[in-house]
Amino acid sequence: MIEFRNVSYSYDPAAAAKAPDAGDAQADWGNSPDELWALRDVSFTLNDGEFFGIAGHTGSGKSTLVQHMNGLVAPTSGTVFVDGVDISDKHAASRVRANVGLVFQYPEHQLFASSVFDDVAFGPRNMGCPEEDMERIVREALQTVDLDFDAVRARSPFELSGGQQRRVAFAGVLAMHPRTLILDEPAAGLDPEGRRELLALVRRLHGDMGVTVVMISHSMDDLAVMADRILVLNQGSVWALGAPAEVFADAQACKSIGLDVPAPQRFANVLKERGVALPQPAGGLFTRESLVEAIAAAYRGRR
Amino acid sequence: MARSIIFGRYSPGKSPIHRMDPRLKLTAVLVAMVVILMSNTYPALAVAAAFVIGFYFVARIPASTALKSIAPLLFIVVLTALLNLFFVQGGTVYAQLGPLVISQEGVHFAIFLSLRLTLLLCMASLLTLTTTTLDLTDALEAMLKPFARFGFPAHEFAMVMGIALRFLPQFADELHTIRQAQLSRGAKITANPFKGGLSGLSSLMVPLFTSAFRHAETLSAGMDARCYHGGSGRTRLDPLTFTRLDVAGLVAIAAMAVCVVAAGMFHM
Numbered sequence A: 001m002i003e004f005r006n007v008s009y010s011y012d013p014a015a016a017a018k019a020p021d022a023g024d025a026q027a028d029w030g031n032s033p034d035e036l037w038a039l040r041d042v043s044f045t046l047n048d049g050e051f052f053g054i055a056g057h058t059g060s061g062k063s064t065l066v067q068h069m070n071g072l073v074a075p076t077s078g079t080v081f082v083d084g085v086d087i088s089d090k091h092a093a094s095r096v097r098a099n100v101g102l103v104f105q106y107p108e109h110q111l112f113a114s115s116v117f118d119d120v121a122f123g124p125r126n127m128g129c130p131e132e133d134m135e136r137i138v139r140e141a142l143q144t145v146d147l148d149f150d151a152v153r154a155r156s157p158f159e160l161s162g163g164q165q166r167r168v169a170f171a172g173v174l175a176m177h178p179r180t181l182i183l184d185e186p187a188a189g190l191d192p193e194g195r196r197e198l199l200a201l202v203r204r205l206h207g208d209m210g211v212t213v214v215m216i217s218h219s220m221d222d223l224a225v226m227a228d229r230i231l232v233l234n235q236g237s238v239w240a241l242g243a244p245a246e247v248f249a250d251a252q253a254c255k256s257i258g259l260d261v262p263a264p265q266r267f268a269n270v271l272k273e274r275g276v277a278l279p280q281p282a283g284g285l286f287t288r289e290s291l292v293e294a295i296a297a298a299y300r301g302r303r
Numbered sequence B: 001m002a003r004s005i006i007f008g009r010y011s012p013g014k015s016p017i018h019r020m021d022p023r024l025k026l027t028a029v030l031v032a033m034v035v036i037l038m039s040n041t042y043p044a045l046a047v048a049a050a051f052v053i054g055f056y057f058v059a060r061i062p063a064s065t066a067l068k069s070i071a072p073l074l075f076i077v078v079l080t081a082l083l084n085l086f087f088v089q090g091g092t093v094y095a096q097l098g099p100l101v102i103s104q105e106g107v108h109f110a111i112f113l114s115l116r117l118t119l120l121l122c123m124a125s126l127l128t129l130t131t132t133t134l135d136l137t138d139a140l141e142a143m144l145k146p147f148a149r150f151g152f153p154a155h156e157f158a159m160v161m162g163i164a165l166r167f168l169p170q171f172a173d174e175l176h177t178i179r180q181a182q183l184s185r186g187a188k189i190t191a192n193p194f195k196g197g198l199s200g201l202s203s204l205m206v207p208l209f210t211s212a213f214r215h216a217e218t219l220s221a222g223m224d225a226r227c228y229h230g231g232s233g234r235t236r237l238d239p240l241t242f243t244r245l246d247v248a249g250l251v252a253i254a255a256m257a258v259c260v261v262a263a264g265m266f267h268m
């Protein structure tokens, strides 16, 4: 369980200390580049076993927010608790890192070892896992991301394709067996096929292995179908937090902060404007299947 | 750690110093640096410092920005100070610890040289803080032009400098991200080779270098795509011109030189 209590963060704490309160936002939309506060008074609780989505316009503070979750950055004011422990302390933060795995945007850019094996083993070795278990740990991690252990173990990560590199980087975090996995735009820059496979992997991790997942994404379609709850940031403040159906209920409001609603819902909204109202299921219209069903229901209802 | 204002990053502004002709500014800064190098008494240094502070004031760059911009290079100052402290001998001996002797001369040189070096850094930093890389490159190219006659690749050299300056802040940012990522995987990043520091360092340096190569490839592809073919026949959208502002700059630098030399003689 990770709890944020009134967390504000500034990349320039000295200047922020002199400036007025963190609470007031002034830009119309988006953050100005020299905006003082990257996060303003953020409070929420992440439950164990949850699939938690994070959305928001570019520069809204998503990446900054998730870096608080394993103590990489400490709040300028407010507190982050992981399992009830305040992690502003350096030692507490480094203990938490074994449990909270963070996969950065473009994680393949952080590969460095001369072989895939050594790169994946980097995390477990840092945590002090015994060397005789290493082969098993790395094998399992690579299997989880659908890479053939024997084929890639000795290869240089730089010889692999971009998509494979990303899987290796993923495996490097999974090998630490985190209970909470944080993904910063995991599918960015992949082709549609790679994207589908990666999201399927994330789903598997959450569903079969019971990992708590936090996923940042610019794709509302993905978030709406995958996430239990979605946190929407706007200029560093929490703009909405709730089930996808609640968050995307007001398409106009979403648009005003630069957010799209998922495509099927958007389709239904346009139909409604043109005078064809579809029945709105309680769970929201977030998949093609539910859209088809709604259209079919409307059609049957007319006859 | 914030996206720091590192050495070489431009700080936008409209002050007279920002608007000076870059060629002249580069020359002026070089002259000022020579003047600082030649000031070898405390009064001369004090006058030079007054001028440097004055320049920063005119450029409207706050002291905090100025200090932050040279902070990463202060280790050179500290190193110089320590070397002088221990290796320059003469005058009264203040303390002795085995082979290490701290003497009056040593202390004097340590303080004096670090002050002078700090001033030099401030002056160099003023140039990059108030000049865009593009202008700086052009200035450098203009100054190296005469040597092109002897086969010196003036344009290419300036271009290389410009690109290097352009990517410094970028690499600082990337290094920061890579560091965060490896810390997340429990890396212990220290320079201490006995604590596994080396693997920690390679986990930073290898990604940084691969990213440098990646940038180099995209950059060269991008330049090719826009028909970059070197310096010959290239023209500027806004040709550089000298203005009254530049005369004022020249006068200021001349005043600095005279005052510093005068202050130096006054002490003798």
Ligand SMILES: Nc1ncnc2c1ncn2[C@@H]1O[C@H](COP(=O)(O)OP(=O)(O)OP(=O)(O)O)[C@@H](O)[C@H]1O
Binding pocket: A011, A031, A032, A033, A035, A037, A038, A056, A057, A058, A059, A060, A061, A062, A063, A064, A065, B001, B002, B003, B004
């Ligand atoms: N290292 C840094 N130093 C200073 N400011 C930063 C730094 N990183 C981010 N910021 C600023 O903090 C704010 C939030 O940035 P953040 O990277 O968290 O946004 P984001 O929501 O992840 O955006 P994106 O969708 O583009 O990844 C932005 O205004 C950004 O300019």
Ligand SMILES: [Mg+2]
Binding pocket: A062, A063, A064, A105, A184
């Ligand atoms: Mg981001």
